[in-house]
Every structure is written in structure tokens, then in C-alpha cells.
Amino acid sequence: MGLALSISDLRVTAPRGRVLLSVPGLEIPAGSLVGIEGPSGAGKSTLLYALAGLLAAEGRIRWGDDDLLSLGAEKRARFRARNIGMIFQDFLLFEELGAGDNAALSALFRPRRDRAALRAKAAERLAFLGLGAQISDRTVSSFSGGERQRVAIARATATDAAVLLADEPTASLDRAAADRLIDDLVTLARANGTTLIVVSHDAALVSRMDRVLTIRDGALTADRMTMA
Amino acid sequence: MSALWNGLSALSQDILMTLALLLPALIVGALVLRGYAPWPLVRAILWRFRVASALFVLLIAISVGMGIGLLAQERGLRRGTAQAADKFDLVVAAPGSEMSVMMAAVFLQPSDMPLLDGETYAEVAGHENVSIAAPLAFGDSFGTSPVIGTTAEFARYLAEDRIEGRMWQSEHEALVGALVPLAIGEEFTPAHGHGDAAEEHAHDGAHLEVVGRLAASGTPWDRAILLPVEAIWEVHGVSNGHAPERADQIGPPFDPAYFPGTPAIVVRSEALWANYALRSEFTRDRETMAFFPGAVLAQLYRVLGDIRQIMSLMALVTQGLVASAVLLGLFILSRLLHRQIALLRALGATARFVFAVIWSFGAALLLAGSALGLLTGVAAASVLSKVVTARTDVLVTAPLGWGELHVLAAFVSVTLLLSLVPAAFILRQPVVPSLRA
Numbered sequence: 001m002g003l004a005l006s007i008s009d010l011r012v013t014a015p016r017g018r019v020l021l022s023v024p025g026l027e028i029p030a031g032s033l034v035g036i037e038g039p040s041g042a043g044k045s046t047l048l049y050a051l052a053g054l055l056a057a058e059g060r061i062r063w064g065d066d067d068l069l070s071l072g073a074e075k076r077a078r079f080r081a082r083n084i085g086m087i088f089q090d091f092l093l094f095e096e097l098g099a100g101d102n103a104a105l106s107a108l109f110r111p112r113r114d115r116a117a118l119r120a121k122a123a124e125r126l127a128f129l130g131l132g133a134q135i136s137d138r139t140v141s142s143f144s145g146g147e148r149q150r151v152a153i154a155r156a157t158a159t160d161a162a163v164l165l166a167d168e169p170t171a172s173l174d175r176a177a178a179d180r181l182i183d184d185l186v187t188l189a190r191a192n193g194t195t196l197i198v199v200s201h202d203a204a205l206v207s208r209m210d211r212v213l214t215i216r217d218g219a220l221t222a223d224r225m226t227m228a
Numbered sequence: 229m230s231a232l233w234n235g236l237s238a239l240s241q242d243i244l245m246t247l248a249l250l251l252p253a254l255i256v257g258a259l260v261l262r263g264y265a266p267w268p269l270v271r272a273i274l275w276r277f278r279v280a281s282a283l284f285v286l287l288i289a290i291s292v293g294m295g296i297g298l299l300a301q302e303r304g305l306r307r308g309t310a311q312a313a314d315k316f317d318l319v320v321a322a323p324g325s326e327m328s329v330m331m332a333a334v335f336l337q338p339s340d341m342p343l344l345d346g347e348t349y350a351e352v353a354g355h356e357n358v359s360i361a362a363p364l365a366f367g368d369s370f371g372t373s374p375v376i377g378t379t380a381e382f383a384r385y386l387a388e389d390r391i392e393g394r395m396w397q398s399e400h401e402a403l404v405g406a407l408v409p410l411a412i413g414e415e416f417t418p419a420h421g422h423g424d425a426a427e428e429h430a431h432d433g434a435h436l437e438v439v440g441r442l443a444a445s446g447t448p449w450d451r452a453i454l455l456p457v458e459a460i461w462e463v464h465g466v467s468n469g470h471a472p473e474r475a476d477q478i479g480p481p482f483d484p485a486y487f488p489g490t491p492a493i494v495v496r497s498e499a500l501w502a503n504y505a506l507r508s509e510f511t512r513d514r515e516t517m518a519f520f521p522g523a524v525l526a527q528l529y530r531v532l533g534d535i536r537q538i539m540s541l542m543a544l545v546t547q548g549l550v551a552s553a554v555l556l557g558l559f560i561l562s563r564l565l566h567r568q569i570a571l572l573r574a575l576g577a578t579a580r581f582v583f584a585v586i587w588s589f590g591a592a593l594l595l596a597g598s599a600l601g602l603l604t605g606v607a608a609a610s611v612l613s614k615v616v617t618a619r620t621d622v623l624v625t626a627p628l629g630w631g632e633l634h635v636l637a638a639f640v641s642v643t644l645l646l647s648l649v650p651a652a653f654i655l656r657q658p659v660v661p662s663l664r665a
Contacts (some may be wrong), residue, residue: 049660054574074578081576088663092571096272108573109581115265155575199571 002030002195003083003162005051009059010052012043012218020048021218024057028211030064030162032195033186035200035209037228043218044199048165051197052084063163081106085156087185089168093155095141096164097132102140103154122158129154129184146177150184157188164189166198170205182208249637250549253644257591260648266585273568273589277561281593284554288597290606291550292639295543296605296632304626306529309335312447312622313521318495318503320344320352320510326519327528333364333492335449335492335522335622338422342582346469346487348516352495353480355509357502360385360478363490365460368418372409375418375453377460379479382494385440388451393440397480399459399468402436405452406444414438418453418463434463446623461488507572540635551643558590558650569637569664582592584649590647595618598640614636643646 005028012021021043028034036044050057052066053076066079080086093102103122108116126132129150139202140148149169156164169185172177182205189196200206207226214222233241247625274281275569310528313334322342353361362385365377380395383403396403401500404410415437420427436455444450456478458468466488470477497503503520510518514639562569565586609626616624 043662049663054576054659054663077573077576077578079576080574084576086574092567092663094269094568096275097268101268105572106577108269108577109264109577112263130252180270 001192003064003101004028004030004197005163005197006062007060008062010061011058012046012055013016013058019218021050021057021215023047023220025146025221026197026213026220030195030196032211033189033196033198033209035198035206035212036215037200037206037212038215038221042215045167046218047215048197048199051163052080052086052165054204071108075134082160084165085159085160087149087152087164087166087169088154090131090169091145091152091172092149093140093148093151096139097145098137098139099126099135099147099151099154100137102151103158105155106159118158121160122154125154125157125195128153128188144177145173146181149173149177149181153181153185157192157194160192162194164194164196166196166200168200168202169198170200170202173228178202179204229553233450235369242633246630246633246637249634249641251641253558253641254648256475256644256648260580260584260587260651264581266581266588268555268586270588270592273561273565273585274592274651277564280561281555284557284593285597287550288594289542289552289600291547292598292601293604293608294635295540295547295635295639296602296628297608297612297626298539298543298633299536299632300605300609300626300628301577301616301624302539303631304609304613305616307620308446308617308624309528313525315445315447316494316521317497318506318518319492319521320348320495320506320516320518321492322468323514323517326517326524329517329519330521332522333367333494334448335368335620336376336452338366338374340492343489343491344493345489345517346482346484349482349487349490350484352493352506352510353482355506357433357497357499357506358495359497359498360494363482364492364494364496365456365457365490368420368463369419369422369462370416370418373405373451373453374422375402375455375460376449376455377455378494380663381479383442383454384452385496386445389442390443395616396439396456396478398584399462400436401439401455401456402456402459403440403442404438405442405450405454407450408441408453410453412441416453426461434459448621451621455491457633464488518553544635545649547639551646554593554597554643555590555646555650557585558593559653560649561589562586562650562654563657565654566657566662567665569657572657573619573659574663579655583655586649587651589649593645594640594643594647599634600630602632602636602645 007023007026009021011019013019036047037043049055057069063083068076068079069080098122103126104119107118110118131150133148138148140151169183174180186208198205198209206212209226211225213220317327319333322344328339329341332339332341345357349363352358360381362379362382368375375399409617410416415435417432417434458478461468465487468475469482471483471486495506497506505519507518509517569582606628613624613626
């Protein structure tokens with residue numbers, strides 16, 4: 001089940017003081033699918049990384065009952081490991097590892113008792129995404145872009161994360177691969193009740209979200225529900 | 229505490245010392261890796277940087293191997309030369325260079341030396357504490373084998389009575405060392421001199437038959453052909469050490485009036501204290517000098533010891549430089565991994581896990597290089613030993629010793645501790661810029 005997000009007075013500033021992002025308030029119910037759009041450099045990815053606790057920020061970001069910004073760096077890391085899955089534009093896989101090892105990457109730093117279950121879940125996700133056992137041992141360097149991004153999705157969802165944060169997940173894919181990926185991502189998120197927040201310029205992807213936020217010049221300028 | 233340590237056997241002390249030297253690395257490894265299994269990532273990183281990794285391992289292996297090989301070889305040389313001099317308790321010769329006499333008498337390196345007369349020999353041989361007084365006669369050769377005249381008693385002592393065939397019974401018979409390419413029953417004629425300068429036909433009238441072979445001793449004497457000293461004297465046209473009425477006698481006692489001279493007398497006494505007394509007694513200005521070859525070797529070892537220290541220092545400096553280069557390389561390679569490191573952080577890996585991955589990468593290089601260096605050092609020492617043995621006939625063996633393992637353990641510990649630095653440095657890299665790069 002997903003986590004609800006509550007933001008208040010969020011401010012992210014550059015080292016020299018320039019405000020990169022300012023969000024006075026935002027509420028996202030658990031299990032929502034939210035798209036974030038806006039021009040390049042508007043602050044979309046900054047919001048995404050702030051939501052993951054990877055940026056220094058002021059204000060409050062509350063996921064469920066946890067106030068992310070009040071946690072230290074290591075507690076934030078543990079929070080991410082438990083609750084957040086991330087997907088990146090250029091996949092960010094370990095090219096030398098197989099699909100299975102990439103998808104189960106988090107098992108390496110999980111408590112020993114959780115590792116086998118996480119690996120099983122990763123294999124299950126890969127199979128769901130069409131990357132069955134016959135190719136899961138191949139190193140991902142031989143994979144197409146679409147296959148790689150599906151491995152990345154398997155990695156993000158293998159931990160049963162309550163929240164998925166995706167930064168331009170279809171930007172490196174051709175249309176056919178992107179469409180298949182959108183289907184997979186949305187299906188998985190809805191099936192698991194995951195809160196999905198996607199930064200994208202891809203209208204096809206954004207249109208599948210429940211809600212779309214628009215960010216310009218570091219500020220939230222529009223917030224609309226879709227008919228998805 | 230000191231008494232407890234001194235009460236331990238040498239083996240226990242060596243094992244404990246090795247463990248103590250490795251302890252810092254073991255503690256760091258246990259602390260860094262506790263609860264994590266970063267091996268798939270370490271393997272992936274090693275494979276990604278396989279060329280650079282192989283180069284680093286090779287560099288470490290060469291520097292470690294050089295150090296280990298030098299240390300083992302020096303110890304092997306020391307042991308081999310000491311073993312070669314083992315049978316030469318005391319040597320009496322005309323005053324001159326102890327080193328030259330030792331090289332000639334013990335290591336059979338040709339040298340022009342003044343002779344001791346028959347009176348001196350008789351005095352030495354007749355001394356109450358002397359059990360063996362063997363005159364040596366050098367100067368002839370057969371092929372690459374020096375031909376040495378001496379007494380049957382000394383030949384037996386040298387071979388510890390392990391003689392295949394029999395002892396000579398006339399001045400036309402000879403014993404050969406274990407490495408001499410002559411079979412029992414074969415005849416030969418010695419040449420006058422050695423090597424290229426040898427006069428092959430100078431002793432054409434002398435036909436000698438091999439009647440026995442000495443057991444291998446691991447010394448230059450394995451290459452030697454031993455004759456009754458009378459045979460050497462006779463082929464050189466001088467008196468054979470005995471009065472005409474006893475001209476057929478082989479071996480002592482010699483008649484001082486017919487003793488043509490010997491460059492060195494090997495003296496053995498049954499009692500250790502007697503050797504010191506004999507050395508003192510026969511060390512006389514302008515007449516004789518008496519010395520222990522072992523003591524001369526000890527002086528040589530002191531010089532070698534200084535060289536060993538310099539070589540050890542050079543090896544350590546080389547290892548230090550290589551380790552620094554590898555650590556610098558780790559910095560650079562780790563920076564190339566900044567996106568993967570940022571990914572791990574984004575996925576929720578703790579700083580300690582990321583630290584463990586980078587440290588393990590460096591540790592894998594250092595351990596692989598050290599292990600390969602150990603093998604390289606042992607192999608290099610073995611090859612060098614064979615070369616030295618082939619050239620000098622001094623049996624040099626250079627097995628791995630605890631000293632080398634201590635040096636290696638210290639190297640491993642220090643470098644594994646130092647590789648904490650690049651691992652810590654990586655943690656300072658910002659995550660988000662790397663993810664967005």
C-alpha cells in the first residue's frame with residue numbers, strides 16, 4: 001500500500017541562495033498516480049529528488065507518519081531503502097551484472113533475513129515485465145533500452161516500495177517501448193496501491209496519471225486531475 | 229610478558245607476529261564488511277575496470293615479489309655459503325688475505341697463493357689437538373672441474389664416508405665429486421691451469437682412473453676431482469712429500485724435507501675450544517695465518533646485512549610508491565563510479581555499504597597483488613637460486629621464510645588501512661549532481 005505525501009513550506013535553495021524550488025503546500029493521497037510537467041529547468045526533478053530526501057531542503061516533507069527532512073542522512077537512506085523506489089531516465093544499471101542481480105541490487109545492503117525474499121520478488125517482477133529466467137542471467141549490457149528500463153522498474157518495485165519516483169522514465173525509449181513501459185508502470189502501481197510520482201515530458205505517460213502538477217520557475221503553478 | 233614471549237617456540241612467535249601484523253587489516257575488514265555482502269558489485273567494478281585492475285595487481289605483484297625475492301635470496305645465499313664452509317673448521321695458510329684463501333680452499337676459486345713449507349705442515353699435523361690436517365694442492369683441472377690434491381682422510385671427512393666405489397689406493401687413482409661428468413672406471417688426464425688458460429697437454433703422461441664418487445654435498449666440491457696430494461706434486465715434477473725409500477706411500481705422515489709446499493691446510497679438531505687454541509697458536513706474523521672460514525663469512529654477512537637493509541629499504545620504498553599509485557588510481561577509478569555510487573545512495577544504501585564496496589574493491593586489488601607478489605617472489609628466488617647454484621656450485625635454496633611473510637603482512641595491513649582514505653573520500657561526493665550527470 002502506498003504512502004500519502006504532505007508537503008508544507010518546502011524550499012530548496014542553491015548554495016548561493018537562489019531559490020530552486022518553493023512549494024508552500026501539497027497533499028497527495030496514498031496510492032495516487034501523479035505526473036509532474038513543466039519546462040526544462042523549472043524544478044521538476046529538484047522536487048522529485050527532494051521527495052526522496054536526497055537534497056538539503058527547508059520545510060516539511062511528510063511521507064505517511066515520517067517527516068523526511070527531520071531525519072539524518074543515514075535514516076533517510078534507510079527510509080528510502082524501505083519505502084521508495086526510484087527510476088531514472090538513463091536506467092542507471094550495473095552493466096556488468098545480469099538482469100536478476102540488477103533487479104535485486106537492494107538485497108546487497110538489506111538485512112540478511114530479507115535477502116532471499118527480495119531476490120524472489122525481483123525475479124517475479126522481471127517475469128511480470130517479460131524478462132523471464134531465460135534472459136535474467138544475461139548481463140544487461142546486451143539489453144535494448146526498453147528491456148533495461150524494465151529491469152530498472154523491477155529493481156524499483158522488488159522492495160515492495162510504497163512510493164515510486166520516476167524521472168523521465170520514457171525519455172530514452174522509442175515510442176513502442178515507451179508505451180509498453182507506461183502500461184507496465186501504471187499496471188504495477190495500481191496493482192500494488194503504490195504512490196507513483198513521475199516527472200516527464202511524455203504526454204502519453206502524463207495522461208495516464210490521476211493528477212498532473214505543473215512547475216514553472218521553481219513554483220507549483222497548476223494542479224489538475226485527469227480522466228485516467 | 230617478555231618472559232612469556234621468550235618462552236614461546238620460534239614457530240609460535242612467527243605465527244603470532246604474522247597475525248599481529250595482519251590484525252589491523254582483519255579488524256578493519258570485519259568492521260567495514262559486517263552485515264554486508266558487496267561481492268557482486270566488487271566483481272562488477274573489477275570487471276568494468278579490468279585492464280586498470282590487472283595493471284594495478286601486476287604493479288603490486290612486481291613490487292611485493294621483488295621485496296620477497298630479494299629477502300629470500302639473500303637468506304638462501306647466506307645459508308648455502310655457510311653450509312659450504314661447514315666442513316672447514318680452521319684453515320692455516322701463509323699470511324695474506326683470509327678472503328682469498330677462503331675462496332680458494334672452500335669455494336675452489338683459483339688464486340695464486342704462497343706455500344707453507346713442510347716444517348709448518350708437520351707442526352700443524354703433529355699438534356696434539358689436531359685430528360685432521362689436510363694439505364690442499366690446487367692448480368689443475370679437467371674440463372670445468374678443478375683437480376685438488378689432498379688426503380684420503382679429508383676426502384672421507386668431506387663426504388662423510390659416503391663414497392660410491394672405493395677410496396684411492398695409489399697415486400693414479402681419483403675420486404670425483406657428485407657433479408663431475410666422469411664415471412667410475414673412466415680415465416682422464418688433468419690439464420694444468422683452469423678455464424681458457426689451461427694447458428691441456430702439460431700433464432700428458434699422467435693417466436688417472438676414477439675409482440669412487442663422493443656423495444653430493446651441495447658445495448663447490450661436488451664439481452671437484454680429488455687425488456692423493458702426492459699425485460699432484462708428482463705430475464708437477466716436484467718431490468711427492470715422502471723420502472725416496474718411502475716414495476710409494478700415500479698420505480701422511482709427510483717428510484718435511486720432501487714436502488714441496490701447500491697453499492693451505494684444512495685443520496680439524498674434535499674439540500671446539502681446541503680450534504680457538506689452534507687459531508691462536510698458528511696466527512704468527514710473517515709465518516702463518518689461521519682463520520675460521522665461518523668467521524670470514526660472518527664478516528661478509530655483516531656487509532651483506534648492510535646491503536640487505538638497503539635492499540629491504542629500497543623494496544619498501546618501491547612498495548610504498550606502488551601502493552600510493554594504486555591508492556591514487558583508486559581515487560580516480562572511484563570518481564568514474566560516481567553515478568553508480570549515487571545510485572546506491574538513491575536506492576537507500578547506507579554510507580557504510582558504499583564505503584564497504586569501494587574499500588573492498590581496493591582490498592581485492594591489494595590482496596590479489598600481494599598474493600601474486602608472494603608467488604612471484606618465491607618463483608624469482610627459486611630461479612635466482614638455480615642460477616647461483618649453477619654458477620657457483622654452492623647449493624642455494626631460497627624457500628619462503630617467516631621474515632618475508634612478516635613484510636607481506638605489514639604491507640597488506642598498511643595498504644588496507646590506507647585504502648580507507650579513497651573509500652571515505654567517495655562518500656563526500658554529492659548524490660544528486662551525479663544522478664543527473
